[in-house]
Amino acid sequence: xxxxVLGATGLALAIGKRTSAKSASKSEVEFNGVLYDSTRCVGCxxxxxxxxxxxxxxxxxxxxxxxxxxxxxxxxxxxTFQTSKGEVFIKRQCMHCNEPACGAACLTQAMHKNExxxxxxxxxxxxxxxxxxxxxxxxxxxxxxxxxxxxIQKCDMCFDRQTKGEKPTCVTNCPNDALMYGKRRDLxxxxxxxxxxxxxxxxxxxxxxxxxxxxGWLYLSPVPFEELGMNTTLQQSSYPALxxxxxxxxxxxxxLLPPLLLGIYAATKNNHSKEEENE
Amino acid sequence: xxxxxxTVAKAKENKFDWQFLFSELKPKGKWxxxxxxxxxxxxxxxxxxxVIRYWLGxxxxxxxxxxxxxxxxxxxxxxxxxAFAGGAYVVTFMVYILNMKNYHSIVRVTVLNGxxxxxxxxxxxxxxxxxxxxxxxxxxGNSFGASSVLFLVAWHFVLxxxxxxxxxSPAIAEWLGSRRAHKILSGMTIxxxxxxxxxxxxxxxxxxxxxxxxxxxxxxxxxxxxxxxxFLVSSIFAGLSMVIFEGTISHKVFFNRINDKTERAQNGIxxxxxxxxxxxxxxxxxxxxxxxxxxxxxxxxxxxxGYWFLLEMIGFVLxxxxxxxxxxxxxxxxxxxxxxxxxxxxxxxxxxxVTIIGFRWDAAIRYVPSWMEIVVTLAVxxxxxxxxxxxxxxxxxxxDSPSWAKENK
Numbered sequence: 117x118x119x120x121v122l123g124a125t126g127l128a129l130a131i132g133k134r135t136s137a138k139s140a141s142k143s144e145v146e147f148n149g150v151l152y153d154s155t156r157c158v159g160c161x162x163x164x165x166x167x168x169x170x171x172x173x174x175x176x177x178x179x180x181x182x183x184x185x186x187x188x189x190x191x192x193x194x195x196t197f198q199t200s201k202g203e204v205f206i207k208r209q210c211m212h213c214n215e216p217a218c219g220a221a222c223l224t225q226a227m228h229k230n231e232x233x234x235x236x237x238x239x240x241x242x243x244x245x246x247x248x249x250x251x252x253x254x255x256x257x258x259x260x261x262x263x264x265x266x267x268i269q270k271c272d273m274c275f276d277r278q279t280k281g282e283k284p285t286c287v288t289n290c291p292n293d294a295l296m297y298g299k300r301r302d303l304x305x306x307x308x309x310x311x312x313x314x315x316x317x318x319x320x321x322x323x324x325x326x327x328x329x330x331x332g333w334l335y336l337s338p339v340p341f342e343e344l345g346m347n348t349t350l351q352q353s354s355y356p357a358l359x360x361x362x363x364x365x366x367x368x369x370x371x372l373l374p375p376l377l378l379g380i381y382a383a384t385k386n387n388h389s390k391e392e393e394n395e
Numbered sequence: 396x397x398x399x400x401x402t403v404a405k406a407k408e409n410k411f412d413w414q415f416l417f418s419e420l421k422p423k424g425k426w427x428x429x430x431x432x433x434x435x436x437x438x439x440x441x442x443x444x445x446v447i448r449y450w451l452g453x454x455x456x457x458x459x460x461x462x463x464x465x466x467x468x469x470x471x472x473x474x475x476x477x478a479f480a481g482g483a484y485v486v487t488f489m490v491y492i493l494n495m496k497n498y499h500s501i502v503r504v505t506v507l508n509g510x511x512x513x514x515x516x517x518x519x520x521x522x523x524x525x526x527x528x529x530x531x532x533x534x535x536g537n538s539f540g541a542s543s544v545l546f547l548v549a550w551h552f553v554l555x556x557x558x559x560x561x562x563x564s565p566a567i568a569e570w571l572g573s574r575r576a577h578k579i580l581s582g583m584t585i586x587x588x589x590x591x592x593x594x595x596x597x598x599x600x601x602x603x604x605x606x607x608x609x610x611x612x613x614x615x616x617x618x619x620x621x622x623x624x625x626f627l628v629s630s631i632f633a634g635l636s637m638v639i640f641e642g643t644i645s646h647k648v649f650f651n652r653i654n655d656k657t658e659r660a661q662n663g664i665x666x667x668x669x670x671x672x673x674x675x676x677x678x679x680x681x682x683x684x685x686x687x688x689x690x691x692x693x694x695x696x697x698x699x700x701g702y703w704f705l706l707e708m709i710g711f712v713l714x715x716x717x718x719x720x721x722x723x724x725x726x727x728x729x730x731x732x733x734x735x736x737x738x739x740x741x742x743x744x745x746x747x748x749v750t751i752i753g754f755r756w757d758a759a760i761r762y763v764p765s766w767m768e769i770v771v772t773l774a775v776x777x778x779x780x781x782x783x784x785x786x787x788x789x790x791x792x793x794x795d796s797p798s799w800a801k802e803n804k
Contacts (some may be wrong), residue, residue, distance in 0.1 A: 224532040263452050
């Protein structure tokens with residue numbers, strides 16, 4: 117509350133104004149995303165192999181276990197879960213949030229949400245503080261702890277292909293159309309249509325539509341997402357908003373506290389004799 | 396003519412002290428030996444480990460994982476260390492802004508302590524950075540991440556270190572016998588103090604705000620949207636407890652550098668500080684209680700983490716608070732010191748609970764710092780004490796300024 121009041125003051129100040137104007141213009145960009153339909157996924161892991169090849173990473177291991185996680189050598193994994201509706205596969209990678217926590221956390225703008233929708237990492241800016249990893253609600257950025265020139269590894273939604281107008285390599289190579297690339301708004305429409313047409317097949321929830329303020333990757337599943345190891349308790353609003361109150365209070369404190377202190381200084385100084393203050 | 400004489404004298408004195416450094420670093424008397432016997436091997440081992448860290452990567456000596464990317468070096472060295480350095484902004488506020496003159500004798504040593512804490516613990520941050528050669532990026536303007544709490548903390552750190560250096564610089568000028576510099580630097584003190592307090596209030600709370608986005612990772616008993624306020628309030632009594640503790644040690648160790656007046660004032664100062672500690676700790680407890688109720692946290696109390704939380708709040712906040720109140724009333728210096736130590740333990744617990752112990756508390760494999768991380772941390776602390784000792788033994792920090800400095804206004 118304290119920070120919210122201060123934040124309101126800060127908003128009125130020039131710096132706050134600029135920040136809010138910037139975020140307003142940003143929200144008008146229409147991001148690309150990917151719709152992943154786990155009812156169509158057969159767990160072939162072609163996406164994993166193609167991703168590794170495209171990003172120059174080692175080939176994935178053969179075994180498929182329930183709880184593999186992405187790591188510094190692997191940007192995406194397909195896991196299998198025994199659920200109330202039988203075996204279901206689920207692909208995991210960076211969610212490419214609309215308002216990514218990692219991007220807000222980064223003090224050098226090395227983590228950046230591009231206008232194509234991809235959240236990418238820039239090694240020329242990153243100082244390796246790993247605050248992105250602390251902030252990411254999905255634990256996606258991975259750090260090369262055993263490298264003297266460590267990089268942050270994560271899915272970049274094939275940003276270089278995107279800029280050439282191509283689809284991400286996992287989408288292009290999926291043999292069963294489980295992945296669909298497009299404007300996020302169109303993907304949500306498509307997901308709704310699928311749920312509407314086959315209500316028995318789908319669980320009525322598009323994961324990523326609202327989670328953490330909306331993500332670039334959207335998920336459809338036959339079962340509730342808890343059964344697939346997805347975190348469904350995450351807040352429905354953006355993560356960077358958690359620090360906004362504090363950030364907006366900074367300019368007001370920086371500008372209002374010094375005159376206040378100066379006033380107290382002047383007031384108490386006059387009460388004393390001509391003793392010297394500074395030593 | 397006078398000027399050139401000063402310059403020569405200054406250069407001479409400067410040179411003399413640098414030569415002196417090496418002889419002074421050796422054990423000087425009986426009281427030095429045990430500390431040196433412990434600290435020298437640890438510092439040497441720490442240097443060796445740092446070499447390995449840059450040679451083979453962070454993973455070679457730390458137990459950090461992909462899920463727990465910040466460990467002891469951030470949670471203790473930076474977050475806890477900076478809380479203890481909070482004494483500098485509180486004491487400068489009291490002495491320069493509120494004009495509480497009777498605390499004047501502890502200003503320099505507190506500011507020096509604060510400055511060294513910042514210099515060393517944020518310096519230790521460079522060990523933790525994976526790509527330290529880019530550390531300048533957020534400063535030089537090609538990549539301002541202005542939406543980042545860490546960006547603000549970094550800037551406030553750097554500016555605050557500058558402010559503290561200016562606050563302390565008259566002592567350096569007195570040591571070097573540079574009258575003109577002394578005059579200029581003394582004139583900058585008030586400005587430095589005002590900006591120092593402002594910057595402090597923001598980065599003390601900013602260190603808490605760093606963890607706001609780790610909402611789902613920190614145990615609910617330690618996570619709330621009020622972490623920044625709690626960190627700010629607790630830095631007041633953390634810093635003052637450090638002042639009491641450090642004053643106790645300094646007065647034993649550096650008795651030859653202290654004049655009689657200061658010696659007599661010391662008990663009165665400790666007495667006064669105990670009251671401030673007690674009151675701020677009371678405010679902190681009330682805040683913690685409000686946050687606890689506001690967060691509907693009763694359900695977590697009957698669990699191991701809940702007991703741990705109660706131990707922190709009762710054993711290391713409530714009890715030292717009552718001790719401070721009690722010893723303020725009875726003017727018992729011994730119990731004030733005891734309370735200060737308990738308070739410091741409580742602050743360490745609190746910062747580690749947010750940053751390490753409560754962070755990913757539900758993970759299957761917990762992060763436990765490796766012995767090598769602990770050795771590097773100890774090496775940093777010991778090196779800081781070495782530098783502290785070196786400065787105390789040379790500059791007018793605990794004792795009187797030279798007589799010319801008092802007239803040189």
